[in-house]
Amino acid sequence: MLNKIVIVGGGTAGWMTASYFKAAFGDRIDITLVESGHVGAVGVGEATFSDIRHFFEFLGLKEKDWMPACNATYKLAVKFENWREEGHYFYHPFEQMRSVNGFPLTDWWLRNGPTDRFDKDCFVMASVIDAGLSPRKEDGTLIDSPFVEGADEMAGLTMVEHQGKTQFPYAYQFEASLLAKYLTTYSVERGVKHVVDHVEQVTLDERGWISGVTTTDHGDITGDLYIDCTGFRGLLLNKALETPFISYKDTLPNDSAVALQVPMDMERRGILPCTTATAQDAGWIWTIPLMGRVGTGYVYAKDYLSPEEAERTLREFVGPAAADVPANHITMRIGRSENSWVKNCVAIGLSSGFVEPLESTGIFFIHHAIEQLAKNFPGDDWNPVQRELYNDSIAHVMDGVREFLVLHYVAAKRNDTQYWRDAKTRAIPESLAARIEKWKTQLPDSETVFPYYHGLPPYSYMCILLGMGGIDLKPSPALALADPTAAEREFEAIREKTRQLTESLPKAYDYFARMRG
Numbered sequence: 001m002l003n004k005i006v007i008v009g010g011g012t013a014g015w016m017t018a019s020y021f022k023a024a025f026g027d028r029i030d031i032t033l034v035e036s037g038h039v040g041a042v043g044v045g046e047a048t049f050s051d052i053r054h055f056f057e058f059l060g061l062k063e064k065d066w067m068p069a070c071n072a073t074y075k076l077a078v079k080f081e082n083w084r085e086e087g088h089y090f091y092h093p094f095e096q097m098r099s100v101n102g103f104p105l106t107d108w109w110l111r112n113g114p115t116d117r118f119d120k121d122c123f124v125m126a127s128v129i130d131a132g133l134s135p136r137k138e139d140g141t142l143i144d145s146p147f148v149e150g151a152d153e154m155a156g157l158t159m160v161e162h163q164g165k166t167q168f169p170y171a172y173q174f175e176a177s178l179l180a181k182y183l184t185t186y187s188v189e190r191g192v193k194h195v196v197d198h199v200e201q202v203t204l205d206e207r208g209w210i211s212g213v214t215t216t217d218h219g220d221i222t223g224d225l226y227i228d229c230t231g232f233r234g235l236l237l238n239k240a241l242e243t244p245f246i247s248y249k250d251t252l253p254n255d256s257a258v259a260l261q262v263p264m265d266m267e268r269r270g271i272l273p274c275t276t277a278t279a280q281d282a283g284w285i286w287t288i289p290l291m292g293r294v295g296t297g298y299v300y301a302k303d304y305l306s307p308e309e310a311e312r313t314l315r316e317f318v319g320p321a322a323a324d325v326p327a328n329h330i331t332m333r334i335g336r337s338e339n340s341w342v343k344n345c346v347a348i349g350l351s352s353g354f355v356e357p358l359e360s361t362g363i364f365f366i367h368h369a370i371e372q373l374a375k376n377f378p379g380d381d382w383n384p385v386q387r388e389l390y391n392d393s394i395a396h397v398m399d400g401v402r403e404f405l406v407l408h409y410v411a412a413k414r415n416d417t418q419y420w421r422d423a424k425t426r427a428i429p430e431s432l433a434a435r436i437e438k439w440k441t442q443l444p445d446s447e448t449v450f451p452y453y454h455g456l457p458p459y460s461y462m463c464i465l466l467g468m469g470g471i472d473l474k475p476s477p478a479l480a481l482a483d484p485t486a487a488e489r490e491f492e493a494i495r496e497k498t499r500q501l502t503e504s505l506p507k508a509y510d511y512f513a514r515m516r517g
C-alpha cells in the first residue's frame with residue numbers, strides 16, 4: 001500500500017503538511033520530514049485567511065493551545081492606506097456583504113450611500129477595527145450577528161465545502177517561525193520522523209520518477225510520494241524533475257521584499273486588529289501587529305527601486321524602533337509551476353507558486369494544496385486522473401488570486417510615480433480586462449468573477465473596486481426605480497450594531513493578554 005511520504009523542507013509548508021497528514025491518516029501513514037540545518041525557512045508569512053481555522057480545527061487545536069505560543073493576534077481585515085490618495089484608507093473586512101431586495105448593499109450605497117465611506121456604511125467591522133477591538137467578547141463568545149451565526153460549528157468543513165456559507169469574522173496573524181516550531185512538536189509527538197540534514201542530491205529511476213534523496217549525514221531517504229517544500233528553490237519539482245515555472249511578472253512586477261521584525265511594547269501601542277498595506281512610490285509596506293512585536297516589510301519591484309532605497313524607506317516608515325533591527329532582503333519568485341504534481345512529486349508552498357503577499361494568500365495556498373492532496377491521495381495505481389484534478393485546482397486557485405491582485409493595481413487611483421502610472425497601462429490577463437468592463441456596469445457577483453474556486457468571494461472584489469477609487473462605478477439603473485426604504489433601514493441597523501459593538505467589545509490587546517494568562 002502506498003503510504004510512505006518524504007517531505008523535504010521544514011518551513012510553514014513542510015510542517016503544515018506533516019501535521020495535517022498525521023491528523024488525517026494517523027499511524028497508517030509513514031512520514032519523514034527532512035530539513036536543512038543551514039538553509040533557513042523564509043520566515044515571513046504572518047497573516048492569513050479566516051479559512052485557516054479549518055486547519056487548526058482539523059488538528060484538534062483550540063486558539064488557547066497555539067495562539068499564545070505563536071504570539072498570535074486576530075486579523076479582521078486588510079486596511080489599504082494611500083492607494084487612492086495620501087491620507088485615504090479603506091478596509092477589506094471578513095464580513096459578508098448584506099443584500100437588500102436582491103441587490104448588494106454596496107449597490108444601494110452607490111445610489112445613495114449615507115456617507116462617502118462604503119466600508120463604514122456597509123460593514124460593522126470597519127469601526128470595530130478603528131477602535132482596536134476584539135471580535136470575541138470577554139467571555140470568549142463570538143460577536144452576535146446574523147452573518148456569523150453557526151460559524152464556530154462550521155470549523156470542521158474543508159475550505160471548498162465552506163465556500164458561500166457563513167463568513168467567519170476574523171483570520172490570524174502570527175510568527176511563522178513559531179508556528180513551524182509548534183507544528184514540529186505536534187508532528188513529532190504523533191510519529192513524524194524528523195531529520196535535520198541537507199539534501200545533496202535527488203535520484204531518479206529509469207522512468208524519471210524520484211527514487212530517493214541523498215543527505216549529507218543520513219545517507220539516502222526513500223519513500224513512495226515525495227513532497228517538495230523547499231521554498232523558492234523548488235529542489236525536487238523544478239530542479240530535479242525540470243518542471244517549468246510560469247512567471248506572473250508581466251502582470252505583477254513586484255519581485256522583492258525587505259522585512260523587519262520590530263520588538264514593541266504592544267500594551268502601550270495597542271493592537272489594530274488588521275494587516276495594513278500602505279502604498280509607497282514603488283510598491284507597498286505591510287504592518288502586522290503581533291504580541292510583542294510588529295512585523296513589517298516593503299514589497300517592491302526591482303525595476304523601479306533598489307534594495308538600499310527600499311530598506312531606507314522602510315526604516316523611515318517605522319521610525320527609531322527599527323534602528324538596531326537587522327533587515328531581511330528577499331527575492332520573490334512570482335508565478336506558479338506549470339504543474340505542482342508531477343510523477344511521484346507534489347510541490348506545496350513557495351516551490352509550487354507564490355504571488356506577492358498583498359492579500360496574505362501564501363498560507364492559504366498551502367492549506368488548499370494540503371486539502372486537495374488529502375482528497376486526491378494516490379493509490380497504488382497512481383491514477384493520473386487524480387493528478388490532473390489536483391493540478392487543475394492548484395492552477396485555478398493561483399490564477400484566480402493573480403487576477404484579484406492585478407485588480408488592486410489597475411483600480412488604484414494613485415498615479416503620482418512611474419510605478420503607479422505603468423500599473424494602468426501594463427497588459428493584464430485578458431479575462432480580467434473583460435470582467436472589469438462588466439463591473440463598470442454591474443458590481444461583481446458569482447457570475448462575473450473568476451469562475452473557479454480561488455478563495456475569494458465576489459464581495460472582496462467589490463471592496464477593492466469601491467475602495468481603490470480609480471474605476472468609475474455606477475449603481476444598477478433599476479435602483480433609480482426601486483423603493484430605498486429597506487436599504488435605508490439596513491444602513492441604520494449597521495449604525496446601531498456598530499454603536500453596540502464599539503461600546504461592549506474588549507480591546508484586542510486585553511483579550512490576548514487574558515488568553516496568555
Ligand SMILES: Cc1cc2nc3c(=O)[nH]c(=O)nc-3n(C[C@H](O)[C@H](O)[C@H](O)COP(=O)(O)OP(=O)(O)OC[C@H]3O[C@@H](n4cnc5c(N)ncnc54)[C@H](O)[C@@H]3O)c2cc1C
Binds near residue numbers: 010014037039046
Ligand atoms: C515577503 C514575503 C511575505 C509573505 N507574507 C505572507 C503573509 O503575510 N501571509 C501568508 O500567508 N504568506 C506570506 N508569505 C508566504 C509564506 O512566507 C510562505 O508561503 C510560507 O512561509 C511557506 O514557505 P515554504 O515552507 O514553502 O518555504 P520556506 O520557508 O523557504 O522553507 C523551505 C524549507 O526547505 C528547506 N530546504 C531548502 N533546501 C533544502 C535542502 N537542500 N535540503 C533540505 N532542506 C532544504 C529549508 O531548510 C526550509 O526548511 C510571504 C512570503 C514572502 C516572501
Ligand SMILES: N[C@H](Cc1c[nH]c2cc(Cl)ccc12)C(=O)O
Binds near residue numbers: 076457
Ligand atoms: N475564503 C475567505 C476569503 C475572504 C473573505 N473575506 C476576506 C477578507 C480578506 Cl482581508 C481576505 C480574504 C477574505 C476567508 O478567508 O474568509
